[in-house]
Amino acid sequence: MYTPVSSRAANAYRQVGVQSGIDGATPHQLVQMLFDGLQQSLHAARGALQRGETENKGVHIGKAVRILEEGLKGGLNPVQGGELAANLGTLYDYCIARLTLANLRSDLALVEEVVALIEPVAQGWKEMGQAQVAAGGGGY
Template identity: 35%
Template sequence: MFGTARSATSTYAKVAMETGVAAANPHKLIVMLFDGAKTALANAMQQMKNGEVKAKGQAISHAITIIDGGLRASLDKTTGGEIATSLDALYEYMSNRLLMANITNDPAILEEVDGLLSQLREAWEAIGAPITTKAAPAVSVQDNISPRVNSFVRA
């Protein structure tokens, strides 16, 4: 009659992700792609440990899809210049390493790619962090209409 707790959790996670995507700015979407790839790799690692060959392959394929179809596809090599070209090569390297991890069943390769994704995610988060500036102190200004002092105007 009622769905399982697992299906309810899965549905909640899907709705939360869709809501996050709809409300996200382009910078946040890239962070979400990094998070999705890292989640797929964690899943692949677990499936590899469990000996679940099919599920491991699906999780690795999902990570490759995110890297190639999301992160790599979002690069603008014309505007991004050398940085975009270098990232493109790095994403290609990661995808190739993940294919090798799937073939050889090597968890160390999954950890290597996860580490690269973590470093890129941290760098991406750092460049997107809001810049905080000190607010200008309130100053007293006299308006031209009345002799009273107005202290709500900021310089």
């Protein structure tokens, strides 16, 4: 299938923009990007469920699970993070289990539960970054 040059250029630009954002990001900003992606995936899954789009629901829930498992949970440091890292790991495991069940049952309430659990953590992370920047720490 033919893709117009303008469309290919736009896609390339978006990919370069994303890569540039990753390349110059602090560890704190990278985690913020993971939370942003997670929230986007959860909201997209919620919309797909509401519209009855089974395939899209599965794609978005799958992406959210990967972000939780490979990104957020995988980035925890239990040695430095201690009890906080352990608690976050437990929260992420619970969210993964709830999303897996939500996918199997096409259960909007389970996705909403995960959104409600993740939003305060994501907001707290964002506020920490803002406080570090305001204190002259550059975000990490």
